[in-house]
Amino acid sequence: SQTIHQWPATLVQPVGSPLSLECTVEGTSNPNLYWYRQAAGRGLQLLFYSVGIGQISSEVPQNLSASRPQDRQFILSSKKLLLSDSGFYLCAWSAKLAKGNEQFFGPGTRLTVL
Amino acid sequence: DAKTTQPTSMDCAEGRAANLPCNHSTISGNEYVYWYRQIHSQGPQYIIHGLKNNETNEMASLIITEDRKSSTLILPHATLRDTAVYYCIVRLNTGFQKLVFGTGTRLLVSP
Numbered sequence: 001s002q003t004i005h006q007w008p009a010t011l012v013q014p015v016g017s018p019l020s021l022e023c024t025v026e027g028t029s030n031p032n033l034y035w036y037r038q039a040a041g042r043g044l045q046l047l048f049y050s051v052g053i054g055q056i057s058s059e060v061p062q063n064l065s066a067s068r069p070q071d072r073q074f075i076l077s078s079k080k081l082l083l084s085d086s087g088f089y090l091c092a093w094s095a096k097l098a099k100g101n102e103q104f105f106g107p108g109t110r111l112t113v114l
Numbered sequence: 115d116a117k118t119t120q121p122t123s124m125d126c127a128e129g130r131a132a133n134l135p136c137n138h139s140t141i142s143g144n145e146y147v148y149w150y151r152q153i154h155s156q157g158p159q160y161i162i163h164g165l166k167n168n169e170t171n172e173m174a175s176l177i178i179t180e181d182r183k184s185s186t187l188i189l190p191h192a193t194l195r196d197t198a199v200y201y202c203i204v205r206l207n208t209g210f211q212k213l214v215f216g217t218g219t220r221l222l223v224s225p
Binding site: 034036043044046049059088090092102103104105106107108110 | 148155156157158159160163212213214215216217
């Protein structure tokens, strides 16, 4: 069966510090990968998606970047965090040939920027 | 993606069926209805989806009206662990699609 991991689970960082969040998927190959952010009490906002290694698309201009160095690894980064980067970061995957195209989410990383 | 309308909150007694409605009057012919839920402080969880036929899986049933302008998610025997925010989404069934969650319905299952 497929599983998706994210770490760390929680993170408290000062403004201006760098960020690296990691997501890995097991039990599938060549998935579509997604990074979402959920601000407190708000809906999901798609940040990045990737259809393959080294292929990253950005949905909104922001202070963050993403990379996909391996097929099942997706990394979210920032060189200098802003207060507005606080939120609940969710990684998700979907199978390219899945009939239903449903997305499966990881447990999330709660980031607080102080 | 078509817009959906859901009640803000609902209550349900443990062991009873929870019926969660969703209106999607502007849905197009090739858009599917998806349901996800999010338990507090966890990632969203896929529940079920359908096009025009009723669907059932181990988690829930999905009833879509004949005109496809509304649907109902049914949790046949709600448990305390079903307390969550439930999101109804309509979207195309293509290879890549971002998920756009509205405010959803906050379901509270009580003993």
